[in-house]
Amino acid sequence: MIVNAGSPYTDRLRDLLVDMLLAAGDTPGAVRVRREEFARHPTAAGYRSLIDTVETAGGDDPAAWALGMLRDRITQQPAYASELVDVLLAVGRDDQAWEEALHHRWWLGGPQWQTLLARRAATHPEEAIQPYRDLVEQAILNSADKRRYRRAVALLPALRAVYQAIGEHAAFGQYLAELRVEHKRRPTFLNPITG
Structure with a gap:
């Protein structure tokens, strides 16, 4: 069965895939699935899922990569500024979140x-x-x-x-x-x- 990106089942199926990969011991594959999804659609919720998977897999902190991905996305789609602010707050960079919020105020x-x-x-x-x-x-x-x-x-x-x-x-x-x-x-x- 093929599920399109707009399907209400997509997120749940992705979560199941990640769980299966982790259960099979393929932690790099599980992290890769989360990274690919975040690269497609960088949101604060996607970042939380990525962090959860990385913590379970024991991988490197993806904060720098994720923040770079969001900053690149904002240059083309400024509406992602709200996601950047949420991720900055999630990683404890309150001062940077404030600066980004001031710079992109109308997108929050x-x-x-x-x-x-x-x-x-x-x-x-x-x-x-x-x-x-x-x-x-x-x-x-x-x-x-x-x-x-x-x-x-x-x-x-x-x-x-x-x-x-x-x-x-x-x-x-x-x-x-x-x-x-x-x-x-x-x-x-x-x-x-x-x-």
């Missing part, structure tokens, strides 16, 4: 960006202020989102925490005052933050 999804931003705020709070402010502004101005004001207000506690972490308690109050003036024509937005 909102939840991924917010998770990365919260992680960065814990170690480098001063670097998180402007990105949080940008997120608040984007949420306010996103006229396609009926919950935009609620989303903007939900970001404010994290932004306040960042200001507090750097000892700028009054600066957050000043930011809110400026936000109120700037968006005075949006009373629906202002109601939750004035209370």
Whole structure:
């Protein structure tokens, strides 16, 4: 039976093949299957599968190879930047993940960006202020989102925490005052933050 790449069974069949190769003692073959799949479709999930197989097989750490593969792919398909950020985080290269995220910001999804931003705020709070402010502004101005004001207000506690972490308690109050003036024509937005 031939299974095409878009089949819902492809991943499961690949996992079974890898398990069979490992059980037969063909650890290089199992690693090769994972590497070939990652080369075709370099994702964070594919990287995790590759790492699991390499750890079982006792092979060399594929991080440098995988990161190089992702960086090459991004030059042609920038949407893979989100996968690169996830792999960098997985291998503990948080600073590189942050730099890549800043460079490829528009290719990261909102939840991924917010998770990365919260992680960065814990170690480098001063670097998180402007990105949080940008997120608040984007949420306010996103006229396609009926919950935009609620989303903007939900970001404010994290932004306040960042200001507090750097000892700028009054600066957050000043930011809110400026936000109120700037968006005075949006009373629906202002109601939750004035209370």
